[in-house]
Amino acid sequence: MTGFRSSMMTVALALTSIAGAAQTIQVNKDNRTIAITATDKVTAIADQATLNIGFIAYGRDSNTAYANGSRVSNAIVKALTAAGVPKETIQSQNQQVSPVQPYQLEKLTEAQKAERQFQVTQSWTVKTEANEAAKLLDVAVKAGANQSGQIEWGFKDDNAPDAEAAAKAIKRARGQAELMASSLGAKLGSLLYASNEAQPSGPRPMMRSMAMASVPMDKVEPLAINPREIERSATVYAVFAIE
Numbered sequence: 001m002t003g004f005r006s007s008m009m010t011v012a013l014a015l016t017s018i019a020g021a022a023q024t025i026q027v028n029k030d031n032r033t034i035a036i037t038a039t040d041k042v043t044a045i046a047d048q049a050t051l052n053i054g055f056i057a058y059g060r061d062s063n064t065a066y067a068n069g070s071r072v073s074n075a076i077v078k079a080l081t082a083a084g085v086p087k088e089t090i091q092s093q094n095q096q097v098s099p100v101q102p103y104q105l106e107k108l109t110e111a112q113k114a115e116r117q118f119q120v121t122q123s124w125t126v127k128t129e130a131n132e133a134a135k136l137l138d139v140a141v142k143a144g145a146n147q148s149g150q151i152e153w154g155f156k157d158d159n160a161p162d163a164e165a166a167a168k169a170i171k172r173a174r175g176q177a178e179l180m181a182s183s184l185g186a187k188l189g190s191l192l193y194a195s196n197e198a199q200p201s202g203p204r205p206m207m208r209s210m211a212m213a214s215v216p217m218d219k220v221e222p223l224a225i226n227p228r229e230i231e232r233s234a235t236v237y238a239v240f241a242i243e
Contacts, residue, residue, distance in 0.1 A: 032242045033192065034177045040168035041233035042161050046153035049133035049227065053140040053148040054093070054123030058100070058116040066097055069120025072144040076124075079143035083136060085126060095122040123147065130227035138222035153228040165234035166196040173238040181242050189241030196236040 055072050059065030073095075080090055097120050105113045128136055133151055141148055155161060174191070181188040 032186075033239050034180050034188070034242055035237070035239045036173040036177045036180075037235065037237050038169050038173035038176060039233060039235045040165055040172050041231055042164045042168065043229050043231045044155070044161055045229050046130045046155060046227045048154045048156050049128055049130045050152040050154065051126040051128065051133060051137055051140070051148070052093075052123065052150040052152075053126060053137070053145040054121065055145050056147050057120045057144075059118050059120075060115050062097060062118045065118035065120050069097070069122065073120075073122050076140055076143045076145050079139050080126065080136065083139045085128065085136060089127045091125050091127075093123040093125060096120070121147070133227070134222040134225035137225070138220075142217045142220075151225070153230060155230070161230070161232040162234060165232045166236060169196060169234045169236035170194060170238060173236050174240070177238070177240045181240075184242070186242040189243045191238060192241055193239040194236055196234045 053076065055069075055076065057065060057068040057072050059068050077087075077090060081087060097118065100116050100119050105116060108116065126136060126140075130153065137148060137151075170191075173194075174188070178188045
């Protein structure tokens with residue numbers, strides 16, 4: 001993402017300086033202008049991850065389920081903070097104590113059904129460095145987060161790649177305008193007006209919820225997770241003067 005910040009400032013200044021002229025510029029045979037629409041894109045590896053972690057715990061009655069859920073809930077948060085995650089980046093999403101529905105018990109033995117009359121569910125999102133995602137997911141799962149895995153990839157400065165894409169699109173527009181001006185026997189002048197619209201990024205990968213494995217968890221390595229490469233594009237409408 002090198003150059004994102006400087007490109008963002010350049011584009012912002014350029015658009016600010018010409019915004020006032022946007023209402024008065026008209027493309028026609030009298031004012032000698034060339035209008036171009038151009039699209040360009042940038043790709044960069046995500047530097048931020050948002051983990052979705054959660055758990056489900058059971059009990060033979062509401063109080064037992066709540067007690068089991070409280071134990072797991074606090075164990076997960078304690079494990080994450082012990083791993084260096086700031087508390088303010090662990091944000092609650094939902095929590096619920098409820099009866100288990102009959103259809104959820106159909107394939108269980110009578111003994112299992114007796115122990116699963118009520119359930120507690122809870123989930124959080126955790127923002128972290130992209131390269132820490134696998135480690136923290138591993139920490140959470142081993143602490144009891146048995147309904148976890150979805151990861152949303154992004155950037156710490158989410159505007160930076162959009163600005164970089166817009167800067168590249170403006171450069172492409174100028175190149176196309178220069179070719180058009182040359183074919184008309186004219187010289188391309190200054191940029192009079194530009195507008196840009198960042199396009200949505202491509203789909204992000206996600207991992208489904210996982211059940212706790214019946215093996216010694218201290219022997220299990222973290223999942224092999226790599227940050228996603230994200231593509232951002234921008235379409236620019238630019239008006240140039242010709243001399």
